[in-house]
Each structure stands twice: as structure tokens, then as C-alpha cells.
Amino acid sequence: MDKVERKELLQAISSRFECQRCGHCCKGDGQVRFGTDEAHRMAGHLELKLKDFLGKYALKIGPGRYMLKDRWAEDHETGLGRERWCIHLFRGDDGRYECRVNNVKPDQCESFPFKWRNADSFRTCAGLRLMEALLRRERQSTRSD
DSSP: HHHHHHHHHHHHHHHOOOOOOOGGGGBSOOOEEEEEHHHHHHHHTTTOHHHHHHHEEEEEEEEEEEEEOEEEEEEEETEEEEEEEEEEEEETTTTEETTTGGOOOOOOHHTTTTTTTTTHHHHHOOOHHHHHHHHHHHHHHHOOO
């Protein structure tokens, strides 16, 4: 992908990206960091006291700063074996991934893929791959017109 195509893709992400619930942004060593306000939102959403939420789902990394715990999961559907997942990630009844705190997820999660992406996000994220394919098709159709 050349620089122009990359710039076009990044612009399209900010205006047209739609999550496909593939779960790849929530797998691996996520190191999702969040503050006290975000902790209160998630605790309230899960109907837990803040202390209980933090004890069950987070690690303290500094004054008023926390990191979500990961967990090991066996994904029988994909056959990939054991993987590290965010503690709030699970596979829904429709086979797609879901987040227990999606409506109140940490800002770091909310900003994917708009403000940050992993090195392999364009390869693993179904939404980013779809964006890339759509842009390619649009570019080809304008060239053939």
C-alpha cells in the first residue's frame, strides 16, 4: 500500500469504519489502561461496587490508574487453541464477539482503530480489512469509468 492509499484508508477509517465484532482488538496482551472515572462507569454498568469491580477485573498501576486483567480462553470455534483475551470479551450466541462493558468501555478501547492500531491490525481486524477492500473496489471502479 502506497502513502496515498494509506492516507485514504486512514481518512476512511475515521468516517466509515464499522466494527465487525471479530474480537481481534481485544485479544493478546491488551494492557488496557483506565482511570477512576472509567472504573466507576464500568462498575456501575456491571452493578458492582467500585472496590469489587477493581478487585475482580483490574490491576492498580498507579494513583487512580488501573489496567484491565486478561484471561486465558480456549476458542473452540476457530481452533486456535489458548489465547489471551480481555477479561470482558466473550463469544455471543451469534458466534461473534461481545464485550460485557461495551456501552461504557474504557477510552482506550473506544478509540480503536481511530487513534491507535496494533502493528498487525490491518491484517487481523475484519473491519479494517473490509475498509481496505471497499476502498480498493471504489478505486478500481473510478479507474474503469
